[in-house]
Amino acid sequence: MAVRPILKYDSPRLRMKSVRVKRIDPSIQSLIDDMIETMRSAEGIGLAAPQVGVLLRVIVAEYYEEEESEEPSQTVLINPEIVAKEGEWMAEEGCLSIPGYVGTVPRAERVTVKGRTRAGKDVRLKTNGILAHVLQHEIDHLDGVLYIDYLPSLDDLRKVEPGTRKRRGRRGAEDEDDVPEDEPTSEAEPRGAAENAQI
Ligand SMILES: [Zn+2]
Numbered sequence: 508m509a510v511r512p513i514l515k516y517d518s519p520r521l522r523m524k525s526v527r528v529k530r531i532d533p534s535i536q537s538l539i540d541d542m543i544e545t546m547r548s549a550e551g552i553g554l555a556a557p558q559v560g561v562l563l564r565v566i567v568a569e570y571y572e573e574e575e576s577e578e579p580s581q582t583v584l585i586n587p588e589i590v591a592k593e594g595e596w597m598a599e600e601g602c603l604s605i606p607g608y609v610g611t612v613p614r615a616e617r618v619t620v621k622g623r624t625r626a627g628k629d630v631r632l633k634t635n636g637i638l639a640h641v642l643q644h645e646i647d648h649l650d651g652v653l654y655i656d657y658l659p660s661l662d663d664l665r666k667v668e669p670g671t672r673k674r675r676g677r678r679g680a681e682d683e684d685d686v687p688e689d690e691p692t693s694e695a696e697p698r699g700a701a702e703n704a705q706i
Pocket residue numbers: 601602603604644648705706
């Protein structure tokens with residue numbers, strides 16, 4: 508396993524469409540291992556192959572469900588496709604390729620995604636919360652789409668300290684975000700939002 512460099516937003520490769528994986532051979536297995544190691548080393552919770560310069564439809568996600576969780580939940584998908592979307596909310600998200608910033612963009616609340624596991628098994632995931640959010644972001648990467656494309660203007664980006672892979676409780680998030688006590692918190696913040704996490 509090796510940590511690979513993560514391409515930044517101005518790299519033309521991030522704007523290209525990735526191709527489907529035809530055969531899950533040893534090179535794909537080592538790509539997945541490297542992507543997981545790269546994501547962990549960058550403190551991210553998701554990564555798409557084009558972010559390490561490989562234009563193949565492969566994504567990984569790994570995060571802790573709760574701050575106290577011992578083991579992270581990991582998802583690896585080859586040739587993932589969103590087959591159904593439901594609901595909409597405004598999601599705050601960041602990206603390992605655009606470090607230090609977050610923006611608020613529309614995302615579906617629930618998605619059904621089909622794809623293959625690294626063992627070559629066909630899977631269909633119906634999910635909401637943090638995984639639904641990460642999957643939408645990563646699958647966009649496979650089509651050369653970055654979350655900043657959904658913003659009316661780049662002036663809508665906000666500078667932040669990068670998040671960590673451990674989920675923070677609401678209280679911690681409020682303390683860090685400097686939200687005044689008497690101000691109503693955003694109603695568009697369902698459980699499972701990837702708070703300041705880079706994906
Ligand atoms: Zn990203």
